Each structure stands twice: as C-alpha cells, then as structure tokens.
Amino acid sequence: MILEVKNLVGGYQNKRVLHGLSFSMGDGEVVGTIGHNGAGKTTLLKSLFGLLPPWEGQILFRSHDITGRKPDSNVKEGIAYMPQGQGLFPDLTVMENLEISCFGLDRKTLKKRSQQVFELFPILEERKRQRAGTLSGGEQRMMSVGLTLMHEPTLMFLDEPSLGLAPRIVQLVMENIIEINRRFKNSILLVEQNFEQVKRVAGKIIVIKLGQIVFSGILDPALDKRELWKYF
Amino acid sequence: MDYILHILIMIAIYAILGLSFNLILGYTGLISMCHAAFFAIGAYTSALLCVHFGMNFLLGIVAGMIVTGVISLLVAIPAIRVRDEYLIVTTLALLMIVYTVLMNWIDLTRGAAGLSGIPRPSLLGYQISTPAAFVPLLFGFAGIVFLACWRIVHSPFGRVLRAIREDEVATESLGKNVRAFKIWIFVTGGALAAIAGSLFAHYMTYISPANFTINDTILIFAVIIIGGVANSWGPVVGAFILVSVMEALRFMEISPTIVGFARQIAYGAILILFMCFRPQGFLGGGPAYPKKEGEIPDSSARKNERLSSPEGAGSRVSGLFQEASGPRISKSLLRLKGVSKNFGGLKAVNQCTIDLADGEIVGLIGPNGAGKTTLFNIITGFYSPETGSVHFAGKDISALPAHRITHLGIARSFQNLRLFHNMTVLDNVLVARPRQTGENLIWAFLRFGQISREERENREKARGYLKFVGLDDKADELAGNLSYAEQKLLSLARLLATEARLILLDEPASGLDQMVMENLFPLVKDLVKYGKTICIVEHNMEVIRAMADEIVFLNEGQVLARGTPDQIMKAPELAEIYFGG
Amino acid sequence: MDLLLQLTINGLSMGSIYLLLGISWGLIFAVTRTFHFAHGATFVVAAYSAYFFQQLGFSLILAAVGSVLAAVLFGMAVEGILYRYLRKAFASHLVVFVAAIGTLITVENLIAMGFGTDVKTLEGFPIKVIKIGKVGFNNLHVVMFATAGILFFLLMLYLHRTKTGKALRAVISNPEMAEVIGIDTRKYFLLAFALGSLLVAPAAFLVTIERGATIDLGHWAILYAFMPVIIGGIGSLPGAALAGLIIGLAESIGIWKISSQWQVGIAFVVLVAVMILKPTGLFGFRVYRGKI
Known part of the structure; x- marks a missing residue:
C-alpha cells in the first residue's frame, strides 16, 4: 500500500467538508475520484498533501504517518500535487518554472529531469524561453503536470487536469498521464469531472458525494455516463 | 490645581x-x-x-x-x-x-x-x-x-x-x-x-x-488602539491613559528633550505590544484577528453541524414578502442578449443569450469553467459585459454599478457566503434592508423619529426573515460563531432581506449534509409563492432536480440546451459534455 | 537650455535615491504583501550606523559596509521577530501596519536619544565639481546615479539569473504554488527583507553624505518609498525604478517655476494624477482588486 487513508475528517474554518473518508491505493495504481463540485474532492487532495490540516483521521504513506505534514517535506519524500487551475508561475519562463520546481537539486539532475519532461511534452522545449503565463491553456496544463514530475514522485495528486481545456487537448493531456504512469510506475490519485477520461486512465474509482465515499472499487468499463447523474 | x-x-x-x-x-x-x-x-x-x-x-x-x-x-x-x-x-x-x-x-x-x-x-x-x-x-x-x-x-x-x-x-x-x-x-x-x-x-x-x-498622527493611532478599536468608549479611555502617561513622564528627573523622546518611544512600544498581545485594546471591539483559511476551528463549532429544521416556514411569515410581489411581468423578467466577457483571451462567457421568466426557478448547470459564476457577476454588475446587453424588468442594466442593480431588485449569494462575521446575525440581515433613511448621514441627525420607526419595522422584518430560515433564536450571536450550515441559512436570510425579486443563488447546497439540504429545498421552493424568481448555480443534481423547474445547460460560456431536469439528464450529448467524451 | 539640463541632472541624482527607495520597498511588498512602514526605520538605522562607524574611526568605505550590514540585520529582525509572530497569529493588515508604525517611531526616538537631534554628516567624501559648459554638478551626483543604476541592474540580474532570485520571483508570481512545490516561503520572506534593507542602505548613506542625517528622515524615506511603487504600479520593480526617476525629474524641473520648498507638492500632484488617470500605476500589469 502506498497510501492509506483512515477516517479522514477535514475542511475549512468551520466548514466541515470531509465526513470521514477511508480508502487505500496500491503501488502503481491510478485511482480516479469523481463527484460534483463541493463534494470535497479538492479538499481531500489538499488535506492529503498537507495544505489543509486534517481535523481527524490518519494518512499513511508507505505505512508512515504523514497526517498534517507540511508540503515541503511531502515533496521531498516523493509526493507531488498539481493544484486546480493555474499550477505554475505565470511570470517565470518555462525553463525557470522547471528549475524552481526541483529546487535544492543539482544542475545535472535538473537537466535530466527537465529532459524527461520535454520528452513527454516536446512543445514545452520549443517554448523554453517563453513566459509561462503566455502559453496556451493546454500548454499551461502540460507545464503544471510537468512541474509535478520534477521530484520524480512515487505518488501524485492531480486536481482536474482536464479543467477548461478543449476536448482534443484533454485527450492529449490524459495520454500523457497514462504515459507517466507507464514510465515511472508511480501511483496517481486523479480528481476529474471528465468521466470518459477517468475510465481510460484509472483502474479504480472513488465516488465522493457530500464529503463521503459512496462508491469505491474497480471501475466497470460498461458503466454508462448517464447513470452517473445519480452521483451528481 | x-x-x-x-x-x-x-x-x-x-x-x-x-x-x-x-x-x-x-x-x-x-x-x-x-x-x-x-x-x-x-x-x-x-x-x-x-x-x-x-x-x-x-x-x-x-x-x-x-x-x-x-x-x-x-x-x-x-x-x-x-x-x-x-x-x-x-x-x-x-x-x-x-x-x-x-x-x-x-x-x-x-x-x-x-x-x-x-x-x-x-x-x-x-x-x-x-x-x-x-x-x-x-x-x-x-x-x-x-x-x-x-x-x-x-x-x-x-x-x-x-x-x-x-x-x-x-x-x-x-x-x-x-x-x-x-x-x-x-x-x-x-x-x-x-x-x-x-x-x-x-x-x-x-x-x-x-x-x-506625523508623531501626532501616531499618537492618535495610539489613543484608539489602547482603548479598543471600534469601541465607542475606546478613544476616551485611550486619551485618558495616554495623556496621563505623557504627563507622568514629566515628573521623572530627566531632561525635557529626553522626555520628548521617551514619550515617543513609549507610544511606539505601546503600539507594538498592543498589536502583538492585545490587538483589541483594553475594552475590546473591532476584528483585529479575523479567522483565516486553514485555521483549525474549535471543536464545538465543528461538531455542531446539525440544526433545527425550519419547519412550517410559510405560515409564520405573513407580511414578510408582500412588498416583493409586485405585478407579474408576463414576459421575461431578465433578458441577456449576446453577452460576452473575456479574461485575458479566455472566453468566460461567449455570446450568451438567456431569458428568465417571472416566477420560475431555473437551474444553471454545466461543467467547471462553463462561465456560470461569471454570468452571475455580469448580471449583478460586478463585471461589465464586453458585448451584448442585460435587461431587467425592461430596463437596460448592463452599465449600472452593482449597488444600483441590487436596488432595482436583483440580489445574489456568494459561494463563500461573505457574511459579516463580527456582526450579529440580526445586524447581518438589517444591513441588507433597502431604502433606509438612516443610511443618509444627514438624515441620521435630523429625522430621529422616522429612523427609529423604520428601525423598529426593519428589526421586526429581519426577525421574520430569520424565522423563515429558522435562525430566530440565534439573532444576537455573532455570525462568525454559527456553524457552516447556519451561516448558509443566514446568507439566504440576508439575501431575502434586500427584497429583491430576482434571486441568484451560487451553490446553495455545497458543503451542507443531506439532512440540512433537505430542509433547505422547501424553503427555496416556497419563495416563488412570494413572487420571487430564482436562478441557481449548483453542481449537486439532486438539488437541481428537487428545486428547479427548468435547467439551462451552459458550456464554454454559451447556452447549449434548456429543458426540464429529466430532459437534460436523459440527453446523451449533454452527459457527454458534462462527463467528457 | 542649460538650466533645463542642469535641472535634469539634479533631478536624476535625486531620482536615483527615490529609485532605490522604491525598489527596496517594492521588493519587500511584492514578495511578502506586508505594508512595511518600518522601512523608514531601516533607512534611519543605516544612516546613523554609517555615522557611528565613522565616529569609531572607520573609513568612509568601511562605514558604508557597516551601514549596509546594520540595515540588513535590522530588516531581518523586524521580519523574523515581529511580522512573523503577527502572521502566525493571523493578524489583520491593520494590526501589522500599526505594529510597523510603532517600530518606526520607537527606533527613530531611540536613535535620537542616543545621538541627539542635530544634523549628522559623513566626512571624507572628496566632492569635486564638474563643469561642462554652464552646467555644473559634482561627483556625488554621479555616484548616486551610478549606485542606483548598478544596484538596480544587479537586482534584476539576481532575480533573473540565480536560483534563489528565481525562487523569489516564483513567490511573487504565485505564492500558493510556491508552497505546493515545496518552497519554504518563510525563508524567502526573510530574504526579501534582507535584500530590501540592503538596497535602502546605500540610499541612506548617500543622503547622509549630501545633506546629513536627521531623525525625521525616516518619514520622508517611507513616503518616497511608497510613491514610486504606487506610481510605477504595484508588482513592477522596473516600474518603481522608472517612477522614482520620474518623481526626481518632476520635482527638479518643477523648481524652474515653483519655489523649491514645495517639492513634496509636485510629487503629490504626480501621484494624484496617476491615481486618477491610470489607477493600476504606469506599469502595473495587474489590477489587485477584491476578488469576487
């Protein structure tokens, strides 16, 4: 088990969003999380990554308790998080974004890792010297995904990588995620609204509704989209 | 002497x-x-x-x-x-x-x-x-x-x-x-x-x-900070303490120039120490340390998520909504025509045309980033549309500032509620009351009688709205001390107190648990009886199905489909868009 | 024509000081979002420590080094002890602001108690008047302009070419994301205060050479640190730098028609004009407004 979550309760201020979630992820697994907005998907990722202090419950990473640990230690231990929306530094160039994201590592590693990112996303190499804020929406998303790879994470939390992208670009980004999983054998917890893409990428699925897990298990490829409305 | x-x-x-x-x-x-x-x-x-x-x-x-x-x-x-x-x-x-x-x-x-x-x-x-x-x-x-x-x-x-x-x-x-x-x-x-x-x-x-x-400005800062910011007696207490200290220093056996410096140092030190250890001053008052995101609340606030159900709402509120139910406008109450809004190249809303008929409840749904909240911001005047027009009850409101639009009868709620946390529940609702004579500074001093009469009426009304949502027993608590569910209801009461006839609800059900939510539905549905027209942005389909007469499906800033909840949810192409293809 | 040239040179030299004030405060504000009113105190600390070191018998150069060190230590102390404590306690902007004002007047008056209120000057700068045609200026003006130019250039180089500099820009650009990729923002806040204080020290030093140091310079410094940032546009350091020069020129050329006592008024007119005509500042690339 790379990640075990036991009875996690959390939220913002006095707003309780997560009402006791428990699930686990195996090595190399891709788990899709779906549920409507406000169901608590983003809150879950933030609580797991240490951006929000969990109120109750336990988070185990490779059997170590990491409940409430700060993001900087999590990053060093190989956990990465891609936030929703603009997960990059718009005023820095593409290359600078990559450099910053493997802060504390030496030049050689930087070169190797950015090469990995460029292999996955060749377009970024072409735009190396461009300010990240001037990239197109799809390129920005690739950039964000690329940034999470710089510490060669074994566990990745991706928050809506398809958000706001054109269908064609969504396909592309999802293929990249499949490729990442294939190449680095890492575990990915994916929050997505785009169910078709979740089906393509994830082996397991968690459905969250009102801060509780209402379904979790193997994803049935025959599951029809229209049936999903009941979870939304 | x-x-x-x-x-x-x-x-x-x-x-x-x-x-x-x-x-x-x-x-x-x-x-x-x-x-x-x-x-x-x-x-x-x-x-x-x-x-x-x-x-x-x-x-x-x-x-x-x-x-x-x-x-x-x-x-x-x-x-x-x-x-x-x-x-x-x-x-x-x-x-x-x-x-x-x-x-x-x-x-x-x-x-x-x-x-x-x-x-x-x-x-x-x-x-x-x-x-x-x-x-x-x-x-x-x-x-x-x-x-x-x-x-x-x-x-x-x-x-x-x-x-x-x-x-x-x-x-x-x-x-x-x-x-x-x-x-x-x-x-x-x-x-x-x-x-x-x-x-x-x-x-x-x-x-x-x-x-x-500038030293005197700083002294005045010190006067109100020692006593307590936003406390009526604070400045009096502060002036008393500071002037006394100032004069006491005079009796110490040091040269007058040194005394001058010592005074200033004392003010400075007082400011720093008060800010670090007692930012509310001696008497307390204003909100010096607001709660921030991520701060762990005390457990009592957390546990107390359930609330009493606001049952039998309609019967107790006679007279509350009468003003709001003007003559029905047969045609559309709100009409958006070809409205667009860009954010740095991103078309958040793109040539959007929507009609809302008087007295209906419309659900606005669509995938994330479809432009729903942006649309709310345009209707309520927080953004101005780049193209197109917004008409409300026949009047062009596209260029009006937000507060004018509220006066005309459109009010909205916020995803993050935006309550006035350091004010009482009752005051939160009272602020929202329209046409208050006492909001004019000059009348506040000249029309005592009229204002106190209005205040009495407004208080009664405000309590009525609180009763409507089931919060009347919490009227004197600070809004910040309510549980999240209660805050949500308070934001609804505050919204209703504006007497707006078109109400825009931004995710009214998010963050509520099943039980609270089910209490909320009849409340909102009842509003139509009192002459309100309602537009809801919501991702929880259960809520939409329970409340909305009609759904407008928005995608990439445009209206893609419109129909009853069942029609929309049966349409394969919409599921395709909502859940991706 | 000669007069205009003369006034331009004067304006640029004073503008260089405003430039340093503007970018030093602007850097701190951009990174930490702290309205650092105590920056004026850093200025005074720098000026008086230069004087102090010279009185101890150090040379002018060593006094300059000492003043930079003192300023950096002071700036870091204010951030590390006061602001950090307040931020931890979720203090509002107002609380931080008032605490900063308190720091400013405490420090100013402590120094006044120790050094007295008379004007302190630095000796030993070999002032030479340079005359080109009818235009006369001295080498101090040149030093001011050169210092400001070089420091601005070095700052830009640092921010764009070094690892830590890029990390600082990252924090300015997207603070939440900086945390996500594991940047310890607290460290970079401290760094921003160190750099900002380092940049303000030369300004204090040069002003002390030119006209001597008095205690109330702190207020003057803080005003002229804010104005370039607002005029240039919050978040743009080149904007602040250029605005600093513009204020210097406007004040200097204004003297042509108006008596020199009203200089503050000229800067104020520029400020108000910019606020009315372009509320985001001349080079502000973002409007920071309450998010809806």
Missing part, C-alpha cells in the same frame, strides 16, 4: 481626535495617516480667522470644519478608489504637504515661528480664559462629538460602515454604494478632528507646525 485642569483639557482634545479617527479607522477600516493634518487645518483656519478678522470662535470652529471637510473630500475622491494602499500613501503625502505649507507659507502662517496671540474664546458674553472655565467648554464639545459619533455608529449608516470593514464586496452586493460611504465618513472624521484643532488653538493661544507632525 490648574495643572490637573490642563490635563483634563488635553484629555478632552485627544478624546475628540480619537473619536473622530475611530470613525475612519475603527469602524470603517480605512487607514489614514493625515489625522494630525486635519487637526492642524482646523487649528490654523480658526486661529487665523479669529486673529485677523476678530471672528467669533464658534464661527471659527465651523469655518475650520468646512475647510477641513473640503480638503479631505479632495483627497478622498481620487484616493478612495481602487486599493487601500492608495489611501495610506495619499494621506501620508497630504500630511507632509500640510506641514510644508505651515512651515513655508510664512506670510500666512508665520512658518516655524508659529502663530501666537490667538484670542481666548468668549461665549454668551463670558470671556473664557482660565483653565477652570475651559474644562466645561472642552468637555461640552467632547460630549457633543461623542454623541455625534455614537449616533453615527448606532445608526443604519454606522451599520453599513461596519459591514464595509467586514466585507466590501458583500456590502456592495446588498445595494450600498461603498465608495460614497467611505468618502462620507472620511470627510466627517476630518471635520470632527478640526473641532479639536480649533479648541486646541484657542486654549493654547499659540500654535506652531511642530504641534502637527
């Missing part, structure tokens, strides 16, 4: 300065650095007029207030526009300029030498010249200023000020012209400070620019 009287007089002067500054900084949250400049302008105006024209000192005070008011207005208009920092910088610059003028316009002010021979005031034929005679005069004025401030703060006008301090955007959305309120209070505070200036000049009979430096 005279010495003690002198101390009392100085306390009165600083109390006036503190009281007036408290209006600006404490109640409204505007950071101004030029209160000493207002003090100076009042002092010099009155002194010069009395010295050169033998004017009566009462007229001098009035003249000082007018001149100060005009100058503060000229500063406020450009500075109170975009950001709080602008006011800090502008007022700091004004302070420096006033000082420079006092130092350098020698023909008028006699520069650094100062102005001497200022006549002692005479009132009703009595010459006031001894400290013993000054004390009642000063206390009289301090009392008047205190009462004026008390009245301002406890009037509907003051309630709006506190709301502005808590959340400007929410205040604007409730139909208040935030900028006008800010400018009014800035000018009023300045004019009241001028009174202290005039009194100071006539008491001391000698003034020089050295009396009105």
Whole structure:
C-alpha cells in the first residue's frame, strides 16, 4: 500500500467538508475520484498533501504517518500535487518554472529531469524561453503536470487536469498521464469531472458525494455516463 | 490645581481626535495617516480667522470644519478608489504637504515661528480664559462629538460602515454604494478632528507646525488602539491613559528633550505590544484577528453541524414578502442578449443569450469553467459585459454599478457566503434592508423619529426573515460563531432581506449534509409563492432536480440546451459534455 | 537650455535615491504583501550606523559596509521577530501596519536619544565639481546615479539569473504554488527583507553624505518609498525604478517655476494624477482588486 487513508475528517474554518473518508491505493495504481463540485474532492487532495490540516483521521504513506505534514517535506519524500487551475508561475519562463520546481537539486539532475519532461511534452522545449503565463491553456496544463514530475514522485495528486481545456487537448493531456504512469510506475490519485477520461486512465474509482465515499472499487468499463447523474 | 485642569483639557482634545479617527479607522477600516493634518487645518483656519478678522470662535470652529471637510473630500475622491494602499500613501503625502505649507507659507502662517496671540474664546458674553472655565467648554464639545459619533455608529449608516470593514464586496452586493460611504465618513472624521484643532488653538493661544507632525498622527493611532478599536468608549479611555502617561513622564528627573523622546518611544512600544498581545485594546471591539483559511476551528463549532429544521416556514411569515410581489411581468423578467466577457483571451462567457421568466426557478448547470459564476457577476454588475446587453424588468442594466442593480431588485449569494462575521446575525440581515433613511448621514441627525420607526419595522422584518430560515433564536450571536450550515441559512436570510425579486443563488447546497439540504429545498421552493424568481448555480443534481423547474445547460460560456431536469439528464450529448467524451 | 539640463541632472541624482527607495520597498511588498512602514526605520538605522562607524574611526568605505550590514540585520529582525509572530497569529493588515508604525517611531526616538537631534554628516567624501559648459554638478551626483543604476541592474540580474532570485520571483508570481512545490516561503520572506534593507542602505548613506542625517528622515524615506511603487504600479520593480526617476525629474524641473520648498507638492500632484488617470500605476500589469 502506498497510501492509506483512515477516517479522514477535514475542511475549512468551520466548514466541515470531509465526513470521514477511508480508502487505500496500491503501488502503481491510478485511482480516479469523481463527484460534483463541493463534494470535497479538492479538499481531500489538499488535506492529503498537507495544505489543509486534517481535523481527524490518519494518512499513511508507505505505512508512515504523514497526517498534517507540511508540503515541503511531502515533496521531498516523493509526493507531488498539481493544484486546480493555474499550477505554475505565470511570470517565470518555462525553463525557470522547471528549475524552481526541483529546487535544492543539482544542475545535472535538473537537466535530466527537465529532459524527461520535454520528452513527454516536446512543445514545452520549443517554448523554453517563453513566459509561462503566455502559453496556451493546454500548454499551461502540460507545464503544471510537468512541474509535478520534477521530484520524480512515487505518488501524485492531480486536481482536474482536464479543467477548461478543449476536448482534443484533454485527450492529449490524459495520454500523457497514462504515459507517466507507464514510465515511472508511480501511483496517481486523479480528481476529474471528465468521466470518459477517468475510465481510460484509472483502474479504480472513488465516488465522493457530500464529503463521503459512496462508491469505491474497480471501475466497470460498461458503466454508462448517464447513470452517473445519480452521483451528481 | 490648574495643572490637573490642563490635563483634563488635553484629555478632552485627544478624546475628540480619537473619536473622530475611530470613525475612519475603527469602524470603517480605512487607514489614514493625515489625522494630525486635519487637526492642524482646523487649528490654523480658526486661529487665523479669529486673529485677523476678530471672528467669533464658534464661527471659527465651523469655518475650520468646512475647510477641513473640503480638503479631505479632495483627497478622498481620487484616493478612495481602487486599493487601500492608495489611501495610506495619499494621506501620508497630504500630511507632509500640510506641514510644508505651515512651515513655508510664512506670510500666512508665520512658518516655524508659529502663530501666537490667538484670542481666548468668549461665549454668551463670558470671556473664557482660565483653565477652570475651559474644562466645561472642552468637555461640552467632547460630549457633543461623542454623541455625534455614537449616533453615527448606532445608526443604519454606522451599520453599513461596519459591514464595509467586514466585507466590501458583500456590502456592495446588498445595494450600498461603498465608495460614497467611505468618502462620507472620511470627510466627517476630518471635520470632527478640526473641532479639536480649533479648541486646541484657542486654549493654547499659540500654535506652531511642530504641534502637527506625523508623531501626532501616531499618537492618535495610539489613543484608539489602547482603548479598543471600534469601541465607542475606546478613544476616551485611550486619551485618558495616554495623556496621563505623557504627563507622568514629566515628573521623572530627566531632561525635557529626553522626555520628548521617551514619550515617543513609549507610544511606539505601546503600539507594538498592543498589536502583538492585545490587538483589541483594553475594552475590546473591532476584528483585529479575523479567522483565516486553514485555521483549525474549535471543536464545538465543528461538531455542531446539525440544526433545527425550519419547519412550517410559510405560515409564520405573513407580511414578510408582500412588498416583493409586485405585478407579474408576463414576459421575461431578465433578458441577456449576446453577452460576452473575456479574461485575458479566455472566453468566460461567449455570446450568451438567456431569458428568465417571472416566477420560475431555473437551474444553471454545466461543467467547471462553463462561465456560470461569471454570468452571475455580469448580471449583478460586478463585471461589465464586453458585448451584448442585460435587461431587467425592461430596463437596460448592463452599465449600472452593482449597488444600483441590487436596488432595482436583483440580489445574489456568494459561494463563500461573505457574511459579516463580527456582526450579529440580526445586524447581518438589517444591513441588507433597502431604502433606509438612516443610511443618509444627514438624515441620521435630523429625522430621529422616522429612523427609529423604520428601525423598529426593519428589526421586526429581519426577525421574520430569520424565522423563515429558522435562525430566530440565534439573532444576537455573532455570525462568525454559527456553524457552516447556519451561516448558509443566514446568507439566504440576508439575501431575502434586500427584497429583491430576482434571486441568484451560487451553490446553495455545497458543503451542507443531506439532512440540512433537505430542509433547505422547501424553503427555496416556497419563495416563488412570494413572487420571487430564482436562478441557481449548483453542481449537486439532486438539488437541481428537487428545486428547479427548468435547467439551462451552459458550456464554454454559451447556452447549449434548456429543458426540464429529466430532459437534460436523459440527453446523451449533454452527459457527454458534462462527463467528457 | 542649460538650466533645463542642469535641472535634469539634479533631478536624476535625486531620482536615483527615490529609485532605490522604491525598489527596496517594492521588493519587500511584492514578495511578502506586508505594508512595511518600518522601512523608514531601516533607512534611519543605516544612516546613523554609517555615522557611528565613522565616529569609531572607520573609513568612509568601511562605514558604508557597516551601514549596509546594520540595515540588513535590522530588516531581518523586524521580519523574523515581529511580522512573523503577527502572521502566525493571523493578524489583520491593520494590526501589522500599526505594529510597523510603532517600530518606526520607537527606533527613530531611540536613535535620537542616543545621538541627539542635530544634523549628522559623513566626512571624507572628496566632492569635486564638474563643469561642462554652464552646467555644473559634482561627483556625488554621479555616484548616486551610478549606485542606483548598478544596484538596480544587479537586482534584476539576481532575480533573473540565480536560483534563489528565481525562487523569489516564483513567490511573487504565485505564492500558493510556491508552497505546493515545496518552497519554504518563510525563508524567502526573510530574504526579501534582507535584500530590501540592503538596497535602502546605500540610499541612506548617500543622503547622509549630501545633506546629513536627521531623525525625521525616516518619514520622508517611507513616503518616497511608497510613491514610486504606487506610481510605477504595484508588482513592477522596473516600474518603481522608472517612477522614482520620474518623481526626481518632476520635482527638479518643477523648481524652474515653483519655489523649491514645495517639492513634496509636485510629487503629490504626480501621484494624484496617476491615481486618477491610470489607477493600476504606469506599469502595473495587474489590477489587485477584491476578488469576487
């Protein structure tokens, strides 16, 4: 088990969003999380990554308790998080974004890792010297995904990588995620609204509704989209 | 004896300065650095007029207030526009300029030498010249200023000020012209400070620019911070403590120059220590330490998520919604035509055309980033559309500011609620009441009867709205202490109190658990009976299905489909878009 | 024509000081979002420590080094002890602001107690008047302009070419994301204060050479640190730098028609004009407004 979550309760201020979630992820697994907005998907990722202090419950990473640990230690231990929306530094160039994201590592590693990112996303190499804020929406998303790879994470939390992208670009980004999983054998917890893409990428699925897990298990490829409305 | 009287007089002067500054900084949250400049302008105006024209000192005070008011207005208009920092910088610059003028316009002010021979005031034929005679005069004025401030703060006008301090955007959305309120209070505070200036000049009979430096502004900061920001008695207590400390230092056996420095150091240290350890001052008051995201709340607030169900809402609220149910407009109440809005190349809303019929509940759904909230912001005037028009009840509202649109009858809720956390539940609702005579600063002093009558009515109404959502027993609690579910209901009550006939709800069900949610549905559905039209943005389909008559499906800033919930949810192509293909 | 040239040179030299004030405060504000009113105190600390070190018998150069060190230590102390404590306690902007004002006047008056209120000057700068045609200026003007130019250039180089500099820009650009990728923002806040204080020290030093140091320079410094940032546009350091020069030129050329005592008024007019005509500042690339 790379990640075990036991009875996690959390939220913002006095707003309780997560009402006791428990699930686990195996090595190399891709788990899709779906549920409507406000169901608590983003809150879950933030609580797991240490951006929000969990109120109750336990988070185990490779059997170590990491409940409430700060993001900087999590990053060093190989956990990465891609936030929703603009997960990059718009005023820095593409290359600078990559450099910053493997802060504390030496030049050689930087070169190797950015090469990995460029292999996955060749377009970024072409735009190396461009300010990240001037990239197109799809390129920005690739950039964000690329940034999470710089510490060669074994566990990745991706928050809506398809958000706001054109269908064609969504396909592309999802293929990249499949490729990442294939190449680095890492575990990915994916929050997505785009169910078709979740089906393509994830082996397991968690459905969250009102801060509780209402379904979790193997994803049935025959599951029809229209049936999903009941979870939304 | 005279010495003690002198101390009392100085306390009165600083109390006036503190009281007036408290209006600006404490109640409204505007950071101004030029209160000493207002003090100076009042002092010099009155002194010069009395010295050169033998004017009566009462007229001098009035003249000082007018001149100060005009100058503060000229500063406020450009500075109170975009950001709080602008006011800090502008007022700091004004302070420096006033000082420079006092130092350098020698023909008028006699520069650094100062102005001497200022006549002692005479009132009703009595010459006031001894400290013993000054004390009642000063206390009289301090009392008047205190009462004026008390009245301002406890009037509907003051309630709006506190709301502005808590959340400007929410205040604007409730139909208040935030900028006008800010400018009014800035000018009023300045004019009241001028009174202290005039009194100071006539008491001391000698003034020089050295009396009105930035150190004096800082002293005034200290006065209200020691006593307690946004506390009516705070400035009085602060003035008492500071003036006493100031004078006590005089008795220590050190040279006078050192005493001067020691005083300043004491003020500085007081400011730092109070900010670190007791930011609310001795008496408490304003919100110095608001709760921030990520702070772990105390467990009682967390556990207490359930709330009593607001059963039988309709029966108890007769009379509450009558005003709202004007004549039904047969055609559409709200009409958006070809509305677009871009954010840096991203088309958030793109040629969107929607009609909302009077008296229906419409659900607005669509995948994330479809432009739903942006659309709300356009309708309510927080964004102006780049193309197209928005008509409400036949009137073009595309170019109107947010508060005007609320007046016309559109009100919206916010995803993050934006309640006024440090105000009571009842006050939260009271702020939202439209057409309050007491929100006009001048009427607040002239139409006592009418205002108290209105207040009574509004209170009753506000309690009615709270009853409607089932919060009437929490009316006197601070909004920040409510559980999230209760806050959500409060935001609904606040919204209804605006008497708007079109209500825009942004994710009313998010963050609520099943039970609370089920209590909420009938409440919202009932509203239509009272003449409301409702538009809901919501991701929880259960909520949409339970509440909405019709669904508008939005994608990439455009209306893609419209129909009953069942129609929409059966359409394969919409599921395709919502869940991706 | 000669007069205009003369005034331009004067303006640029004073503008260089405003430039340093503007970018030093602007850097701190951009990174930490703290309205650092105590920056004026850093200025005074730098000026008086230069004087102090010279009185101890150090040379002018060493005094300059000492003043930079003192300023950096002071700036870091204010951030590390006061602001950090307040931020931890979720203090509002107002609380931080008032605490900063308190720091400013405490420090100013402590120094006044120790050194007295008379004007302190630095000795030993070999002032030479340079005359080109009818235009006269001295080498101090040149030093001011050169110092400001070089420091600005070095700052830009640092921010764009070094690892830590890029990390600082990252924090300015997207603070939440900086945390996500594991940047310890607290460290970079401290760094921003160190750099900002380092940049303000030369300005204090040069002003002390030119006209001597007094206690109330702190207020003057803080005003002229805010104005370039607001005029240039919050978030743009080149904007602040250019605005600093513009203020210097406007004040200097204004003297042509107006008596020199009213200089503050000229800067104020520029400020108000910019606020009315372009509320985001001349080069502000973002409008920071309450988010809806």
